Amino acid sequence: MQVADEARRVASYLLSRPWLTALAVVLTIVGAVEAVAWAQISRVIVDSLLTGQYALFGRYLRYMFLMACVWATVSLASRATTWLLRTAIARQLELEILDALSAPRDWSHSHWQPSEVVSRISNDTRQFSDLLTSVLTSLLSGVLFIVFGLIYGVILHPALALTSLVIGILLPLFTESQSREVADLVNKEHSIWSKTYSKVLEIVRNLEILKALDLGDRLTRRTGLYFEELAQNSIQQTNKRVRAGTVVQAGSALSTAAVVLVGCALMAFGKLSPGTIVAAVEVLPRISGPLFGLPSLLMSANETLTLARRLFEMIDGLNSEAESDSLPKLTGLRHIVVNHLSYCYPGSDREVLHDVSLDLGLGQKIGIVGATGSGKSTLLKLLAGVLTAPSGGVLYDGLPSPVTRTSLWTEVVYVDQRPRLFSGSVLQNILLASDQVDEIRLSEAIHDSGLDQVLCRWPDGLDTQVSGSHATISLGEQQRICVARALYLRPRFLFLDEAMSAMDTATELKVQRELRRLSNEGMCVVVVSHRLVGLIDCDRIAVMKNGHLECLGSHTELLGRSPTYLRLWALETSLACLGGEYSYSAEEEYE
Ligand SMILES: Nc1ncnc2c1ncn2[C@@H]1O[C@H](COP(=O)(O)OP(=O)(O)OP(=O)(O)O)[C@@H](O)[C@H]1O
Numbered sequence: 001m002q003v004a005d006e007a008r009r010v011a012s013y014l015l016s017r018p019w020l021t022a023l024a025v026v027l028t029i030v031g032a033v034e035a036v037a038w039a040q041i042s043r044v045i046v047d048s049l050l051t052g053q054y055a056l057f058g059r060y061l062r063y064m065f066l067m068a069c070v071w072a073t074v075s076l077a078s079r080a081t082t083w084l085l086r087t088a089i090a091r092q093l094e095l096e097i098l099d100a101l102s103a104p105r106d107w108s109h110s111h112w113q114p115s116e117v118v119s120r121i122s123n124d125t126r127q128f129s130d131l132l133t134s135v136l137t138s139l140l141s142g143v144l145f146i147v148f149g150l151i152y153g154v155i156l157h158p159a160l161a162l163t164s165l166v167i168g169i170l171l172p173l174f175t176e177s178q179s180r181e182v183a184d185l186v187n188k189e190h191s192i193w194s195k196t197y198s199k200v201l202e203i204v205r206n207l208e209i210l211k212a213l214d215l216g217d218r219l220t221r222r223t224g225l226y227f228e229e230l231a232q233n234s235i236q237q238t239n240k241r242v243r244a245g246t247v248v249q250a251g252s253a254l255s256t257a258a259v260v261l262v263g264c265a266l267m268a269f270g271k272l273s274p275g276t277i278v279a280a281v282e283v284l285p286r287i288s289g290p291l292f293g294l295p296s297l298l299m300s301a302n303e304t305l306t307l308a309r310r311l312f313e314m315i316d317g318l319n320s321e322a323e324s325d326s327l328p329k330l331t332g333l334r335h336i337v338v339n340h341l342s343y344c345y346p347g348s349d350r351e352v353l354h355d356v357s358l359d360l361g362l363g364q365k366i367g368i369v370g371a372t373g374s375g376k377s378t379l380l381k382l383l384a385g386v387l388t389a390p391s392g393g394v395l396y397d398g399l400p401s402p403v404t405r406t407s408l409w410t411e412v413v414y415v416d417q418r419p420r421l422f423s424g425s426v427l428q429n430i431l432l433a434s435d436q437v438d439e440i441r442l443s444e445a446i447h448d449s450g451l452d453q454v455l456c457r458w459p460d461g462l463d464t465q466v467s468g469s470h471a472t473i474s475l476g477e478q479q480r481i482c483v484a485r486a487l488y489l490r491p492r493f494l495f496l497d498e499a500m501s502a503m504d505t506a507t508e509l510k511v512q513r514e515l516r517r518l519s520n521e522g523m524c525v526v527v528v529s530h531r532l533v534g535l536i537d538c539d540r541i542a543v544m545k546n547g548h549l550e551c552l553g554s555h556t557e558l559l560g561r562s563p564t565y566l567r568l569w570a571l572e573t574s575l576a577c578l579g580g581e582y583s584y585s586a587e588e589e590y591e
């Protein structure tokens with residue numbers, strides 16, 4: 001995005017509540033007029049006092065009191081307006097982010113981790129709205145004070161206005177480079193922070209594995225270095241800000257001193273009254289003030305843009321990951337057809353599936369077998385919409401993929417090869433977000449998945465706590481919970497990717513029998529398994545080899561037609577007979 005586009009987009013937030021922005025502008029104008037009026041009143045008061053015009057002095061003293069009331073009101077009102085504007089901008093951004101978040105998406109493939117989104121909502125939006133309002137008010141009041149101050153200064157005496165202007169223009173030349181350095185440090189801080197954040201997240205997610213590999217310490221040390229870099233960056237920023245701030249304050253004092261000196265010189269020649277010097281001191285430093293403040297204003301504007309960039313990157317990223325409303329929605333899915341499907345993973349040009357065609361209908365139990373890496377999981381993920389199939393590669397009731405994931409996932413449930421549990425009770429893991437418990441469905445799911453056999457051994461039963469990050473129960477037990485969760489959902493299409501691989505054979509065969517019963521009742525069950533004995537009752541078994549669908553048929557048909565299937569079956573049965581005649585080499589599968 002171009003800087004101009006970004007600036008335009010940033011400015012649009014200022015107009016999200018146009019009446020508040022208009023009020024802030026009006027109050028700033030009133031404030032500037034009031035400052036000039038105050039200076040003029042001070043001038044008359046001093047001169048009338050020194051020349052003994054006490055009636056005039058009394059009248060202007062009353063005006064001064066009036067101006068003090070105006071000043072108090074305007075300053076209170078403008079603070080309130082700025083606060084309201086700041087809150088409105090933050091709210092507008094939060095709404096945009098919430099809107100982007102509410103669209104259906106696949107979080108497991110999202111670039112944005114929910115925790116990072118939350119951190120950006122809570123930190124960046126507030127910082128952005130603070131900076132934006134302060135840039136607006138500083139810029140506006142700066143411009144107004146320069147214009148009004150110069151006009152008034154020329155009226156007082158052109159030499160005074162010129163003195164202020166020259167100092168105001170010269171001084172920023174000293175602070176400009178420091179402000180640029182601070183801006184660079186701010187940009188650097190954001191990039192270090194992003195790096196640190198993703199590193200920490202990665203470590204937290206993989207803590208158990210890292211500990212097991214003894215890598216925890218090394219990575220923690222590396223993250224520590226990032227934090228050290230961040231801290232040093234902050235120290236440098238503070239130092240430079242303080243130095244720049246001191247120069248600005250010194251400049252402001254210098255400007256006042258110069259105005260007083262030039263004013264006194266003019267007064268000595270009888271060109272000015274003492275009241276004029278008082279008025280000049282009141283107003284003229286306000287010309288040089290915004291000019292001194294220009295580098296720091298540019299720095300704040302740059303910081304605002306950097307923050308805006310981070311927020312826009314996230315909002316646009318979330319929006320682009322969200323599902324388009326124009327995608328077709330599914331209802332009552334009955335058929336899934338795989339149509340000459342070839343697939344390469346994003347970022348890779350290696351085809352892991354080549355020209356696979358298959359059709360799935362309700363009431364069927366289908367098995368998928370094949371060697372490691374032959375593409376079974378990839379095929380299942382494409383069918384279930386976990387991976388995005390190439391356009392038209394998969395047809396859902398004749399509708400070419402992609403279709404809306406939310407509508408697909410009410411019809412289709414996919415159980416991953418790796419059990420995915422969340423920290424909580426077993427019951428919560430089965431019900432997920434369901435508010436109401438259907439007791440009949442729950443007890444059927446627990447029975448069909450074989451979970452009942454382990455629940456009766458756990459003292460807390462369904463209330464047993466499991467952890468999402470590390471295993472407190474065995475792999476087979478985790479798999480039973482995942483299968484029970486899928487069965488509780490009662491989908492039309494159920495895809496199980498080696499979801500029973502860690503269960504004992506007796507349990508797997510029991511679950512396979514239940515799956516056959518469910519498919520007889522109308523569900524379509526697709527099971528990927530390396531244990532062929534559980535797939536004998538399938539209507540069809542797809543044999544995958546190096547990304548190709550080598551053969552499709554029933555168990556008996558495949559024994560006669562597919563050499564790969566025959567080899568796998570022979571191996572399994574020979575193993576079952578403990579040392580049967582058949583000799584097998586793993587390489588044969590990869591031929
Ligand atoms: N995210 C990925 N990016 C790139 N290539 C991938 C990715 N996931 C899998 N692959 C590759 O795709 C091929 C098929 O993988 P897939 O997981 O579908 O195999 P599989 O048949 O399920 O194997 P297994 O029996 O071990 O589960 C493999 O060669 C694998 O290396």
Ligand SMILES: [Mg+2]
Pocket residue numbers: 376377378417497
């Ligand atoms: Mg797999």
